[in-house]
Amino acid sequence: MAKSDDCIHILQGLLVFGNVVIGMCGIALTAECIYFVSNPHDLYPLLKATENNDIYAAAWIGIFVGLALFALSILGIIGVIKASRTLLLVYIILMLITFAFEMASCITAATHRDSLTPSLFLKQMLERYQKSEPANDSDNEVTKTWDELMLQNHCCGVLGPSDWQEYTSAFHLTHSDADYPWPRQCCVLDAQGLPINLDGCKLGVPGYYNSNGCYDAISGPLNTHAWGVAWFGFAILCWTFCVLLGTMFYWSGIEY
Amino acid sequence: TMLPLLLLLLPAARAIVELPDRPALTQTPPLEGLTTASTFVLDQPRCVFENYSNAVIWLVVALDKATSTFNNTARPGTSETAFQRFPASVSAYMTLNATLANYPCRKPAGDITVLRVGSETSCAQDEARPTCNGPLPGPGPYQVKFLALEGSEPVAETAWSEPITLRTAKSPSTIPTTDSGHSAGMIAITTILSILFAILLAGLVAMLVFWDSDSCGGSSTFSKPESVTVRRYTPHHVYDQPAARL
Numbered sequence: 001m002a003k004s005d006d007c008i009h010i011l012q013g014l015l016v017f018g019n020v021v022i023g024m025c026g027i028a029l030t031a032e033c034i035y036f037v038s039n040p041h042d043l044y045p046l047l048k049a050t051e052n053n054d055i056y057a058a059a060w061i062g063i064f065v066g067l068a069l070f071a072l073s074i075l076g077i078i079g080v081i082k083a084s085r086t087l088l089l090v091y092i093i094l095m096l097i098t099f100a101f102e103m104a105s106c107i108t109a110a111t112h113r114d115s116l117t118p119s120l121f122l123k124q125m126l127e128r129y130q131k132s133e134p135a136n137d138s139d140n141e142v143t144k145t146w147d148e149l150m151l152q153n154h155c156c157g158v159l160g161p162s163d164w165q166e167y168t169s170a171f172h173l174t175h176s177d178a179d180y181p182w183p184r185q186c187c188v189l190d191a192q193g194l195p196i197n198l199d200g201c202k203l204g205v206p207g208y209y210n211s212n213g214c215y216d217a218i219s220g221p222l223n224t225h226a227w228g229v230a231w232f233g234f235a236i237l238c239w240t241f242c243v244l245l246g247t248m249f250y251w252s253g254i255e256y
Numbered sequence: 257t258m259l260p261l262l263l264l265l266l267p268a269a270r271a272i273v274e275l276p277d278r279p280a281l282t283q284t285p286p287l288e289g290l291t292t293a294s295t296f297v298l299d300q301p302r303c304v305f306e307n308y309s310n311a312v313i314w315l316v317v318a319l320d321k322a323t324s325t326f327n328n329t330a331r332p333g334t335s336e337t338a339f340q341r342f343p344a345s346v347s348a349y350m351t352l353n354a355t356l357a358n359y360p361c362r363k364p365a366g367d368i369t370v371l372r373v374g375s376e377t378s379c380a381q382d383e384a385r386p387t388c389n390g391p392l393p394g395p396g397p398y399q400v401k402f403l404a405l406e407g408s409e410p411v412a413e414t415a416w417s418e419p420i421t422l423r424t425a426k427s428p429s430t431i432p433t434t435d436s437g438h439s440a441g442m443i444a445i446t447t448i449l450s451i452l453f454a455i456l457l458a459g460l461v462a463m464l465v466f467w468d469s470d471s472c473g474g475s476s477t478f479s480k481p482e483s484v485t486v487r488r489y490t491p492h493h494v495y496d497q498p499a500a501r502l
Contacts (some may be wrong), residue, residue: 024378055422071318089463090418092460092463093460094461096358096453096456096457099453099456100453102451103449103453106445106449107442107445107446107449110439110441110442110445110446111442112441113439114437114438114444119431119432119433120433122428122431123429123431123433126431127428156313159324161288162288165292165423166295166423166425166426167425167426167427167428167431168427168428169428170424172425176294176377176388176391177293177391178292178294178295178374178375178376178377178391179295179377180387181292181295187327196331197374200368200378202289202372202375203287203288203297203368203370203372204287204288204289204290204291205285205287205368205434206285206286209286209288211391227441228440231441231445234445234448234449237449237452238448238452240362240454241452241456243457244456245456245459248459248460248462248463251463252463253464
């Protein structure tokens with residue numbers, strides 16, 4: 001029996017180690033999701049306006065799943081050391097429920113990231129930016145977010161200033177095309193917030209206006225957010241899968 | 257007979273000079289706003305009207321089908337060439353008057369010398385300003401030429417430009433926002449996680465079904481740390497059965 005005692009101890013050691021890693025990853029997942037939910041890049045109003053902020057829902061689920069993983073990993077360690085069938089059965093069932101929630105969060109984050117295309121933001125910008133009769137608060141938020149985005153990132157439109165020329169927009173209903181081929185925020189501004197050369201900006205002379213689009217500035221943080229939640233969650237789940245299989249094997253070997 | 261001869265000579269003396277230059281959209285530097293929905297940008301007519309230092313140079317903007325009917329004797333600032341009546345009542349208007357002093361031949365390097373047609377929005381509705389350089393009312397196509405007038409007599413003109421068509425904006429509802437397809441990462445995550453979850457559920461079911469029996473690791477069941485062992489004790493009989501039959 002000495003040999004199987006060693007096997008038992010090795011298995012117990014592996015399971016405890018596996019649970020420790022799960023606990024730490026749970027804390028890391030919670031921290032990461034709290035960071036994303038705190039909206040560090042101020043893009044939340046744009047997502048809310050698309051009525052498609054499931055990426056944030058995925059992050060919220062991630063927070064609670066992370067805490068659950070931490071708590072369950074402690075339960076697992078206790079169950080493995082005490083070799084208690086009941087505790088380990090409870091642990092396995094609760095872990096499966098947590099696994100299901102985390103799976104939902106990863107798939108949601110990945111799917112909804114795919115749906116945030118440049119066309120979606122372009123349509124939203126053209127229809128809502130500087131809308132003269134804002135239907136609700138979200139239109140004002142969209143305008144403010146776009147203004148800040150264009151000022152801070154020195155960009156114009158989604159794909160470029162030509163967005164404003166290729167399509168009609170709510171902006172051009174109140175601002176004539178001759179005076180405002182594109183919004184003033186697309187001009188290079190001086191320290192007081194005035195265009196350094198208004199005629200140059202209106203003509204589109206290189207150096208007096210921002211010629212690149214803002215889509216990169218939007219998609220960068222969104223990609224980090226979505227893939228951070230999705231891939232880190234996926235990695236945790238793969239590890240959890242292995243630990244759970246080991247626990248099931250251990251459980252079935254405990255003397256009844 | 258002198259009178260008809262004089263009449264023949266007079267038109268010849270007053271023929272206007274047709275310069276070979278042709279107004280064109282600005283090519284250098286490349287401009288993002290070269291044509292918008294209601295404006296376009298032309299190169300200034302530098303080194304074109306050098307012999308006409310007394311003339312006032314006007315820009316004539318016409319619908320391209322009206323270029324043949326435009327009369328050079330039309331006078332600027334009248335209702336026949338008023339911007340506000342274009343294109344409903346008149347098919348061409350005159351605007352952007354300047355003298356040769358505005359277009360010196362030597363172009364200073366680094367400066368951009370252009371004319372933006374359509375930039376004055378304040379006088380677009382003001383009938384008192386018929387020479388307003390107002391925003392063009394439609395996508396065109398338009399053709400332009402420069403006309404030099406001394407007093408009210410035309411003395412020189414350039415050729416008509418190539419037809420200029422402005423941009424037409426589409427409605428944003430034409431932007432497709434339907435499903436753009438799924439990325440490879442999302443498909444990988446979904447399939448792999450589904451398979452893992454299915455395996456775990458199968459494992460759980462197997463665990464519960466085989467609760468009481470020994471599983472595949474049955475021969476190596478291990479005991480709990482503080483288990484009580486019971487030894488079987490065979491009692492030693494004092495009396496045998498055959499002795500009772502005596």
